Amino acid sequence: MLNPIFSIFRLTMSMFLKVSILVFLPFAAFAKEGKSENWQLSFQEPATDLMSDIISFHSYILMPIITGISLLVLGLLLYIMFRFNSKRNVVASTTTHNTTIEILWTVIPVILLIIIAIPSFRLLYVSETIPKADLTIKAIGNQWYWTYEYPDYEDIAFDANMLLENELSDPKLRLLETDTQIVVPVNKVVKLQITSADVLHAWTIPAFGVKMDAVPGRLNETWFKANKEGIYYGQCSELCGAKHAFMPINVKVVSESEFDDWLVFAKEEYASSGIDYSSETFEIAKN
Numbered sequence: 001m002l003n004p005i006f007s008i009f010r011l012t013m014s015m016f017l018k019v020s021i022l023v024f025l026p027f028a029a030f031a032k033e034g035k036s037e038n039w040q041l042s043f044q045e046p047a048t049d050l051m052s053d054i055i056s057f058h059s060y061i062l063m064p065i066i067t068g069i070s071l072l073v074l075g076l077l078l079y080i081m082f083r084f085n086s087k088r089n090v091v092a093s094t095t096t097h098n099t100t101i102e103i104l105w106t107v108i109p110v111i112l113l114i115i116i117a118i119p120s121f122r123l124l125y126v127s128e129t130i131p132k133a134d135l136t137i138k139a140i141g142n143q144w145y146w147t148y149e150y151p152d153y154e155d156i157a158f159d160a161n162m163l164l165e166n167e168l169s170d171p172k173l174r175l176l177e178t179d180t181q182i183v184v185p186v187n188k189v190v191k192l193q194i195t196s197a198d199v200l201h202a203w204t205i206p207a208f209g210v211k212m213d214a215v216p217g218r219l220n221e222t223w224f225k226a227n228k229e230g231i232y233y234g235q236c237s238e239l240c241g242a243k244h245a246f247m248p249i250n251v252k253v254v255s256e257s258e259f260d261d262w263l264v265f266a267k268e269e270y271a272s273s274g275i276d277y278s279s280e281t282f283e284i285a286k287n
């Protein structure tokens with residue numbers, strides 16, 4: 001009884017999948033530039049090993065399991081509607097238990113959860129364990145912009161404000177582009193220290209697989225190691241007030257020599273924007 005209905009169902013589903021792939025694939029864009037694209041399907045192109053692993057976990061473990069469960073439940077519902085409706089079963093069955101099936105529907109979900117848990121815990125462990133850092137950056141959330149400090153290079157501290165629409169070079173970068181960018185060298189471990197000066201914000205770059213809350217009075221730490229040069233975009237990801245949508249995040253990943261050039265530029269450019277700890281300032285404050 002089960003088999004013919006199941007094979008018809010399988011055939012219909014595979015037809016449906018093929019047709020929807022054919023219809024939607026021409027519109028599907030695969031973002032390359034560290035930002036989302038119109039008609040994009042799935043994630044942005046990953047720029048760290050961690051994000052590549054997150055995408056593999058999603059595509060090869062979570063999606064097949066989710067799809068399988070959904071199709072199984074849909075199939076069972078259709079089968080039950082067809083096979084066990086009142087017209088075909090004038091005298092109702094009095095069955096209440098079936099030990100085999102009860103064991104199966106307990107054991108199979110347990111096995112599925114274990115299959116999900118093992119790679120999931122591994123990913124959590126990797127994202128939480130900060131390797132020896134080559135560079136440290138402190139990100140401070142403000143209503144509504146980010147302040148960045150490079151504690152390894154005392155003088156470098158600057159604010160990053162969103163560019164307005166009429167200031168953009170590319171209209172697609174609306175709500176994404178900032179006036180100053182974090183610059184980091186490629187293939188180096190960057191430790192991020194994230195905090196806030198006022199309310200909760202969250203620092204994120206989707207292509208890096210990094211998302212961390214900025215909490216006032218607390219220093220959160222995370223890390224990334226970008227393996228591709230480019231400009232990567234993110235947005236504040238914790239509802240922080242009226243202009244929550246207007247405090248984007250830009251990270252520019254460059255070669256080591258370009259980074260050294262930028263350091264020279266940044267020491268010049270941003271030297272005065274950080275906190276001035278010189279004794280002269282404190283003297284003025286005392287008087």
Ligand SMILES: [Cu+2]
Nearest residue numbers: 201236240244
């Ligand atoms: Cu915010």
